[in-house]
Amino acid sequence: MSHESLGLISLMLFPPFLLLAIWLIYMVHVYTERAEALMINSSFIEANRSLFSQMGLIGKAMRNGLLTLALLTPTLAAKRGLVNVADVKNFPIGLRRILFLSWGSSFVFSVALVVLNVFRRYSY
Template identity: 50%
Template sequence: MDADTLGIISGVIGIPMILIAIPLIYVVNAYTELSERMMPTSSFVKANIDTYSQAGLIGKVIRNGFLTMVLMMPGISHKRGIVNLAEVRDFPAGLRRILFVTWGLCAFCFLALILVGGYVNSVK
């Protein structure tokens, strides 16, 4: 494959990733505190707030990403004593869907870019 084709492929993957990052930033700003308030007894939420509250937008992204991962894997998180399963069950389905879709699409595009980069390095 020549450089032009790889550039087009990277653009086809990278541009949607940037366009997905814009709503992700909105979701992080709008829903991080709301999501954390819905899990008041969770020890990891309190620890994340204490650790990352001074980090600005990057800290909010980290807190929101951790919260989304815990919601994706509640069984593992409960076994480790991080989260109460009742709080996860009571978490609103619409908000959970928003978090999963935005983070999932961004992760999918990022993985696709990594695979294209790996292909480019293996062909050289």
């Protein structure tokens, strides 16, 4: 592959990644407190809130990402006593999808850009 074609692939991947980063900022700002309010019996939420509340938007992103991770692996989090299983079961499906799709697609685009950069760096 030539440098021009790799540049075009990067150009096609970067705008959706940039839009996704803007969406993540909005999603973290709007949905973090809403999602945490639904997990009232989880000590994990209170600990994260007290730990990351003074960090601004980055702290909100950390709280949101850790909540999404706890929702992604509820048996592991429940086994460690972090979340209440009833709270996880009663968590709305729509909000769960928003969290999973936002963080998951961000991960996929980040990995794609890293793989493209590694391919560009070591193929020539």
